[in-house]
Amino acid sequence: xxxxxxxxxxxxxxxxxxxxxxxxxxxxxxxxxxxxxxxxxxxxxxxxxxxxxxxxxxxxxxxxxxxxxxxxxxxxxxxxxxxxxxxxxxxxxxxxxxxxxxxxxxxxxxxxxxxxxxxxxxxxxxxxxxxxxxxxxxxxxxxxxxxxxxxxxxxxxxxxxxxxxxxxxxxxxxxxxxxxxxxxxxxxxxxxxxxx
Amino acid sequence: xxxxxxxxxxxxxxxxxxxxxxxxxxxxxxxxxxxxxxxxxxxxxxxxxxxxxxxxxxxxxxxxxxxxxxxxxxxxxxxxxxxxxxxxxxxxxxxxxxxxxxxxxxxxxxxxxxxxxxxxxxxxxxxxxxxxxxxxxxxxxxxxxxxxxxxxxxxxxxxxxxxxxxxxxxxxxxxxxxxxxxxxxxxxxxxxxxxxxxxxxxxxxxxxxxxxxxxxxxxxxxxxxxxxxxxxxxxxxxxxxxxxxxxxxxxxxxxxxxxxxxxxxxxxxxxxxxxxxxxxxxxxxxxxxxxxxxxxxxxxxxxxxxxxxxxxxxxxxxxxxxxxxxxxxxxxxxxxxxxxxxxxxxxxxxxxxxxxxxxxxxxxxxxxxxxxxxxxxxxxxxxxxxxxxx
Numbered sequence: 001x002x003x004x005x006x007x008x009x010x011x012x013x014x015x016x017x018x019x020x021x022x023x024x025x026x027x028x029x030x031x032x033x034x035x036x037x038x039x040x041x042x043x044x045x046x047x048x049x050x051x052x053x054x055x056x057x058x059x060x061x062x063x064x065x066x067x068x069x070x071x072x073x074x075x076x077x078x079x080x081x082x083x084x085x086x087x088x089x090x091x092x093x094x095x096x097x098x099x100x101x102x103x104x105x106x107x108x109x110x111x112x113x114x115x116x117x118x119x120x121x122x123x124x125x126x127x128x129x130x131x132x133x134x135x136x137x138x139x140x141x142x143x144x145x146x147x148x149x150x151x152x153x154x155x156x157x158x159x160x161x162x163x164x165x166x167x168x169x170x171x172x173x174x175x176x177x178x179x180x181x182x183x184x185x186x187x188x189x190x191x192x193x194x195x196x
Numbered sequence: 197x198x199x200x201x202x203x204x205x206x207x208x209x210x211x212x213x214x215x216x217x218x219x220x221x222x223x224x225x226x227x228x229x230x231x232x233x234x235x236x237x238x239x240x241x242x243x244x245x246x247x248x249x250x251x252x253x254x255x256x257x258x259x260x261x262x263x264x265x266x267x268x269x270x271x272x273x274x275x276x277x278x279x280x281x282x283x284x285x286x287x288x289x290x291x292x293x294x295x296x297x298x299x300x301x302x303x304x305x306x307x308x309x310x311x312x313x314x315x316x317x318x319x320x321x322x323x324x325x326x327x328x329x330x331x332x333x334x335x336x337x338x339x340x341x342x343x344x345x346x347x348x349x350x351x352x353x354x355x356x357x358x359x360x361x362x363x364x365x366x367x368x369x370x371x372x373x374x375x376x377x378x379x380x381x382x383x384x385x386x387x388x389x390x391x392x393x394x395x396x397x398x399x400x401x402x403x404x405x406x407x408x409x410x411x412x413x414x415x416x417x418x419x420x421x422x423x424x425x426x427x428x429x430x431x432x433x434x435x436x437x438x439x440x441x442x443x444x445x446x447x448x449x450x451x452x453x454x455x456x457x458x459x460x461x462x463x464x465x466x467x468x469x470x471x472x473x474x475x476x477x478x479x480x481x482x483x484x485x486x487x488x489x490x491x492x493x494x495x496x497x498x499x500x501x502x503x504x505x506x507x508x509x510x511x512x513x514x515x516x517x518x519x520x521x522x523x524x525x526x527x528x529x530x531x532x533x534x535x536x537x538x539x540x541x542x543x544x545x546x547x548x549x550x551x552x553x554x555x556x557x558x559x560x561x562x563x564x565x566x567x568x569x570x571x572x573x574x575x576x577x578x579x580x581x582x583x584x585x586x
Contacts, residue, residue, distance in 0.1 A: 017336040018213040021329045025220055028322055029227075029289040032296025039303045074299035076307045077314075080374070096376035099386060103378035110377035117234045117373070163376060 042070040042085065052193075053164065054095050055079040061157065061164045062195075063093060064188040066181050084185070087178050089150075089170040091185060096154075096163040104160035108139060111152060111165065119146045127154075134190035145169060153186050164189055213336040220333075221280055224288020228362070231291055235369045242380035246368040249388045254279070254361045257401065261353035266473050267480060267502050268531060270350055274334060274341045278351045281330030282358025282404075286323070287366070290359075293322040312446055320440035323359070327404045328433055330355035331411045343538050344479070345412035346472040352408015353465075356401035363400065364391045395454060398461030399443065405465050407436035409472055419541030432468075439464060476538075477502060483537045484530075492553040493530050501530055522563045529556045 047067035054060035068086050075083040081094040098104055108127045115122040127139035130153055138155035150169035157163055166189070168182045236243040258279065262269040269275075297318045302310035331351050335342050342348055368387040375383040391399075410432025414425045439461045448456060484498035493501065500506030511523050533552040536545050 014210050014336070015212050018210065018216040018333065021213075021333050021336070022216045022220070024325060024329055025223075025285070025289050028293040028326060029223075030292070032300065032322075033292050034296070036296045036299040036303070039300060041299070041303055071307070073302045073307050073310075076302065078307055078311045080311075096378075097374055098378065099375060099382060100379075103375070106378040107376055110375075113238055113377045113380075114373055116238045120234075120237070165376065 036074065041072055041074045043073055045069045045071050045084070051078070051082055051093075053078060053080075053082055053093055054162070055097075059095070059097075059157070059162045060193075061095070061155070061189055061191050062193060063185055063190070065185050068181060069185075086181050087170075088174050089168055089178060089182050090148075091166065091168045091182055093185075093189075094165045094167075096165050098157075098160060098162050101160040104156045104163065107154050107156065107163055107165075108141070111154065115143060115145055115152070115167075122146070124152060132189045133187045134192065134195035136189060136191055138189075140186075143167065143169065148172070149174075151182075151186075155189055155191075158191055210337055213333055217277070217281065217285070217333045217337060220285035220289070220329075222284075224284035224286065227288035227291050228284065228366075232366065232369055235372070239369070239372055239377070239380045242372055242384050243369065245381055246365050246384045246388070249368070249384070249392070250361050250365045253364065253388075253392045253396070254357070257357040257361065258354070261350050261357065261401065261405070264353075264469065265350045266346065266477055268504070270341065270347065274338055274351070275354050277334060277337070278330055278354035279358035281333065282327060282355040282360070282400075283362040284358075286326040286330055286355065286359050287362040289326050290319075290323050293326070294318050297322060316441050316444040316446070319444055320437040323400070324403060324407055324433060324436045324440055327352070327355045327359055327400065328407045328411065328436075330358075331404075331408045335411060335415045339415065342412050342415050343535055344416050344418075344472070344476045345409045346469075346476040348408040348410065348412020348415075349405045349469055349472050350408075352411070353401045353405035355408065356399075356404030359404070360396065360400040364388060364396075367391060395443075395458055398439075398458035398465070402461045402465035403436040403439045403443075406439065406468050407433045409468050412472070417539035417542040435464070479538050480534055483534045486537075487530075487533060487553075490553055492533055492556045497530065501527070501534070516566075518566050519563060522559055522566060526556055526559045526563070529559060 045065055048064065050062055050064050052060055052062050065084065070085045072083040072085060075081070079095065081092055084091045084093070096107070098107075108124075112124045115124055122143070122145040125142035127141045130138045130140040132138065132155060136155050138153055140151060140153040143150050143152045146169070148169040149172050150167065152168075153166045155164045155166075166186050168179075168186070170178070258275070262275055298310060298314045301314050301317055331342075331348060334351055342351065364387070368384040368391075371383040371387040372380045377383075410429035413432070414429040443457050443461060447453065480502055481498070484493050484501055485495075487493040488495050488498060497510075500510055507527050510527070511520050515523070529552050533549055533556070536542070536548040536552065539545065
């Protein structure tokens with residue numbers, strides 16, 4: 001049977017049409033990242049600034065940063081994650097949603113799997129107890145990932161409705177004084193605004 | 197034409213357009229693989245579950261828009277091309293595009309603005325444009341696949357479906373990390389329930405169907421002024437972006453807001469569908485009625501031709517198989533004849549129509565011959581259920 005649709009495309013658009021489509025793809029997929037790379041992403045933070053992480057008023061935590069910290073704005077989403085930098089140390093503070101309270105029991109084993117995304121050889125040490133300055137109990141352990149070493153801390157939130165995960169990583173030769181401000185931020189975490 | 201899809205167009209493919217489409221899909225696939233292969237490696241069982249749910253939603257979703265196409269479903273090859281574009285090229289390009297533009301908002305307008313309004317300020321433009329490119333590239337590869345705005349609606353919905361199911365998969369994998377990998381399987385399930393069962397009714401497929409309708413209006417050879425066709429296409433694209441913006445905006449909040457957004461987007465998509473369908477069927481019936489004077493389509497055939505069930509009934513009954521095959525071929529030729537004449541301003545329409553009328557006449561004579569031959573004359577014909585004089 002003859003198919004009425006057997007014929008070629010519009011003659012005029014045969015070459016520039018596809019090239020226009022390709023240009024749109026290149027502009028969107030390459031143009032925005034290129035423009036973004038021209039804009040500085042890091043913003044210096046005023047000492048003593050208190051940040052709030054979490055999606056709503058019932059699921060929030062606060063932490064305080066001292067001097068010398070910068071905020072990676074492109075990687076930061078206040079409802080989910082903050083990415084900070086101090087010298088060679090990268091610190092992420094992430095909100096972890098827990099659909100069920102019993103999921104809190106699997107936070108450390110879940111972190112062990114999570115850190116393997118991106119580095120199959122990442123190693124997370126066993127958890128030890130840690131207490132924030134405002135009294136929130138948590139767990140902490142050593143972490144090696146992508147050639148960097150550091151520390152991971154998890155603070156389960158009130159009633160295990162959510163948790164806050166802090167991961168700090170730096171090159172192995174980072175000195176103890178450089179780690180001190182990191183410990184200060186990690187211990188500053190609190191689940192009550194008044195204590196922030 | 198078979199009820200499960202029109203035959204592939206079979207037209208000469210535009211090599212540049214095919215090359216662009218293949219490269220874009222490969223690029224998108226590469227981006228997806230690069231971005232998510234580690235997640236799949238670490239969480240293979242959850243990823244397999246997400247893949248299964250993707251196939252499930254894709255299977256159901258693939259049937260609906262094709263079934264919605266009046267008269268006959270589009271060819272599988274063009275339908276799958278659209279789904280493939282949505283799943284690979286559009287989704288893969290959207291990752292760097294959204295990350296890049298989202299980063300610009302965060303750096304220039306602040307992280308709080310980007311957190312609250314970033315999705316609504318980023319995804320509508322990037323994603324609606326990338327999905328629309330799938331319908332455009334189809335029109336450039338196989339221009340005869342799009343006869344009318346309704347074809348743009350269907351193909352747009354299929355591109356959006358591909359995007360939607362792949363995004364569902366990626367969101368499900370991301371949810372594993374957002375939930376701290378405490379229960380990867382449950383995270384995947386919850387993500388799919390929310391995105392496929394609740395928001396899925398008014399998400400990407402609906403937006404792209406509206407945008408695709410504009411491309412259908414733009415490329416259908418209806419003799420309308422170019423400026424008007426471009427204006428309608430741009431209007432549909434902007435409407436789709438508006439639907440997407442409303443969907444991603446933080447207002448109205450809560451589950452009531454989500455339900456409202458889904459309902460509004462679904463209503464807009466169905467309203468556009470209703471208009472495009474009515475327009476298409478009116479033109480179909482007009483052409484079929486005109487062909488009564490040529491004898492290619494008899495009035496009683498014209499009444500049955502737009503309906504899948506009617507055509508099936510006409511082919512059915514107790515006729516011998518050769519007669520059923522011939523009746524099917526006559527229907528195919530009649531559908532092709534109407535399809536060729538639906539565009540008002542197609543310069544090749546007359547030539548094609550003449551050839552198809554001759555073909556229909558030849559097939560009718562073969563059918564009469566098959567009936568005249570002794571053992572092949574069917575009992576109970578004419579006058580059986582759905583019987584037609586052909």
